[in-house]
Amino acid sequence: MSLGRLTKKGSLWSVILCLTVVLALAGCGKQANNASSSPSDSGASPSASASSSATAAADASDDQVRVVEHAMGKTEIKGKPKKVVVLTNEGTEAVLALGIKPVGAVRSWTGNPWYDHIAAEMEGVTEVGEESQPNIELIAGLQPDLIIGNKMRQEKIYDQLSAIAPTVMSEDLRGNWKVNFKLYAEALGLKEEGDQILADFDKRIEDFRNKAGDKLKETVSVVRFMDGKTRVYHTNTFSGIIFEQIGLARNEMTKNAKDTFVDEITKERLPEVDADRLFYFTYETGDGKASKTEEEWTNDPLWKNLKAVKNGKAYKVDDAIWNTAGGIKAANLLLDQLYKIYELE
Numbered sequence: 001m002s003l004g005r006l007t008k009k010g011s012l013w014s015v016i017l018c019l020t021v022v023l024a025l026a027g028c029g030k031q032a033n034n035a036s037s038s039p040s041d042s043g044a045s046p047s048a049s050a051s052s053s054a055t056a057a058a059d060a061s062d063d064q065v066r067v068v069e070h071a072m073g074k075t076e077i078k079g080k081p082k083k084v085v086v087l088t089n090e091g092t093e094a095v096l097a098l099g100i101k102p103v104g105a106v107r108s109w110t111g112n113p114w115y116d117h118i119a120a121e122m123e124g125v126t127e128v129g130e131e132s133q134p135n136i137e138l139i140a141g142l143q144p145d146l147i148i149g150n151k152m153r154q155e156k157i158y159d160q161l162s163a164i165a166p167t168v169m170s171e172d173l174r175g176n177w178k179v180n181f182k183l184y185a186e187a188l189g190l191k192e193e194g195d196q197i198l199a200d201f202d203k204r205i206e207d208f209r210n211k212a213g214d215k216l217k218e219t220v221s222v223v224r225f226m227d228g229k230t231r232v233y234h235t236n237t238f239s240g241i242i243f244e245q246i247g248l249a250r251n252e253m254t255k256n257a258k259d260t261f262v263d264e265i266t267k268e269r270l271p272e273v274d275a276d277r278l279f280y281f282t283y284e285t286g287d288g289k290a291s292k293t294e295e296e297w298t299n300d301p302l303w304k305n306l307k308a309v310k311n312g313k314a315y316k317v318d319d320a321i322w323n324t325a326g327g328i329k330a331a332n333l334l335l336d337q338l339y340k341i342y343e344l345e
Contacts, residue, residue, distance in 0.1 A: 068187050071151040071171040072158050080189035081146035081166075087134050088170070089115075090177055091148045093327025094184040096121050098193055104128040104142045108320070110285060115320045117333060140164045148184055173326065174261060176241055181328055197328060204335055205245050211344040212246075219251040221275035221308070224323060225282040225294035229264055232273055236260040238326045239279070242334060251275040270302040277341075278308035281319040315341055 065078050085104040086092045092105045096118060104126040107113035114122040126142060129135040131153045139147065139161070147167040154161065154169065161167040168187040170180040178198055185194025209216065220243060222233040234240055234254045243250070253272045257263060265273070280298075284290045297303055308314045317337060321330045339345075 066189065068168055068183075070168045070183060070187075072155070072167070072169045075162075075166045075168050075187075077146060077166045077168075077187060077189070081144075081187075083142065083144045083146070084188070085128060085139050085142055085144040085147045085165075087128075087147065087149035087154055087161075088131055088173065089325050090173065090180060090327035090330075091150070091170070091184055092122075093118065093325060093329040094181045094194075095148070095188070097197055097328045098185060098188055098190050100188065101125065103144060104139060106131045106134055109324045110283070110320055115325055117321065117325070117329060136160055136164075146187060148187060150180075174236060177238060177326055177328075177331065201328065201331060201335075202245075204332070205242075208246055208335065208338065208342075208344065212342055215342055216247050217249050218276035219249045221251050221254065221273050221278045222322075223273055223278065223280040224262075224319070225280065225290055225297060227283075227285075227287075227289035228293065230267075230293060230297060231262045231264050233262050233323070234260050237262065237323065238330070239322050239334065242331060246338075267297065267300055267302055270297075270300070270306065274306045275308055276311075276313065278306065278314040279317050279322065280314065281317050281322050283319050283324065 063079055065076050068075050068077055082100070084095055084100055084102045086095050086102045087106050089106070089108055092102065092108075095102050101121065102125055105122070106129055107127045108115040108118075109131075111119065113127045114125075126138065128138045128142075131150070134149075134154065134157070136157065144165045147161050147165050149158070149161060149167060149169045150171075150173060151158075151169045152172045152174075158167060158169065168183065170183050173180075181198065182191075182194060185191050185197075188194075222237070222239055224231045224233060232253060234257045235244055235250065240254075240260075251274065253263070280294075282290050282294045303309060306314065317334075321333045321337070
């Protein structure tokens, strides 16, 4: 065989060999591509891929800017705030119930500095003054990404607060506490969670109604002892709103009251307070003066002659839970106490 023939044959075999290698590599590449899209080979499952997409979507939502309408106008809030300062007692309860520990909050009206029923959850939270006079410098130092307040309490400093962080304010503290709770949940980007919490509370109310039966027809009255004065609380109060939702009957004094909030009374009017069941609480700030008012009134013959007192149906309850705290946690605790008082399982 000549050298030229061998060279031609060698060239031919070289071409064939190259084509074979190319085809083999193409096949391997195809297999590699198929393998990478196969959950069983890659170790990635469809659910893991979906989870990654959901996480990406969640991250994106955290960056979204929402506009929340409130008592002072409209406020833009980015994502779900984490560093929250709360300037009302009922707002503090709302934030806690929604699973967020605030970085700062105004002190409780009673307690040192928090109500007993939230003290454990508030450990480490910075006190930023009182509802009526928050400390602006302290609030700014906490660098919050959301401030929750109330127009009735902090309208005059709204601009100062807004300069620190997005600020949302409820209208007042005498209306339905649920309205405020919904606003706070919306501001926190937790509307669905807030709706569920309220739905759960409403289910408890319905359960109480069904179990109470005819006991709902028994009239109720609410008295509060304070330093040097005594008040009767009617329908447009924290306890009153809950009583209305339950459907508890009110006495004639409350039904005929011109002011649906409170009446301040003298001892001579005690007979008007009487009802089948009487609830009373004392706003004691630590100086003993309110407790002295309670002692003086409950030892008076007019008090002792009340039908509720004589029948053993005058109940001393906690002021913070029944009135002062005014939030979702207190509402559930109040309902807990009513279950016991009405002897319902």
